[in-house]
Amino acid sequence: MDYQLVIKFWRKSLADEAFLATIESELKAVLGDAVVLEGYDVSAKEINLFMVTADPKPTFRRVRDVLERLGVVNGVSAAFRLVGGARFTSVWPLRSTRKFTLP
Template identity: 75%
Template structure:
């Protein structure tokens, strides 16, 4: 899998972290073998979910359905990069003016 997709959850837009318990299993079902979940990076301002995939845009579309169902789609941003690369290509929100960076 050539790409790393990162979904960023801004903590100020979340009611809590309870959704994380079911997020991985629901994403696993929605994505099947098209993506491999790599884990989380948690900081005081954000939670980043990492996954490897061949088609980051399609993987995000499938993931977004899960995020909507869990009620955490507001305050989410997502971008991908070549595995091991430094430059991110944003996929959400669609006309993002903010540069996607990791802490």
């Protein structure tokens, strides 16, 4: 597994954060052994979920299905980088002009 995929939940766009209690188990059920969930980074403006995967784009497509079912896909940004790397490649939203960064 060579890539770290980061799912960024923007707090101001979320109605509530109740889904966070179950999202890891739902993602694990959908993704199985294709990813290693690494946990969260929480700040006042955003919540970042980290996972390691060998193939980030197909992994995100499967994650997006879960996020759509939970009704939170519109409050999300996502990008990946090589594990240990600094440069991100955005995968969501599709036409993002914002540079993906971590706090």
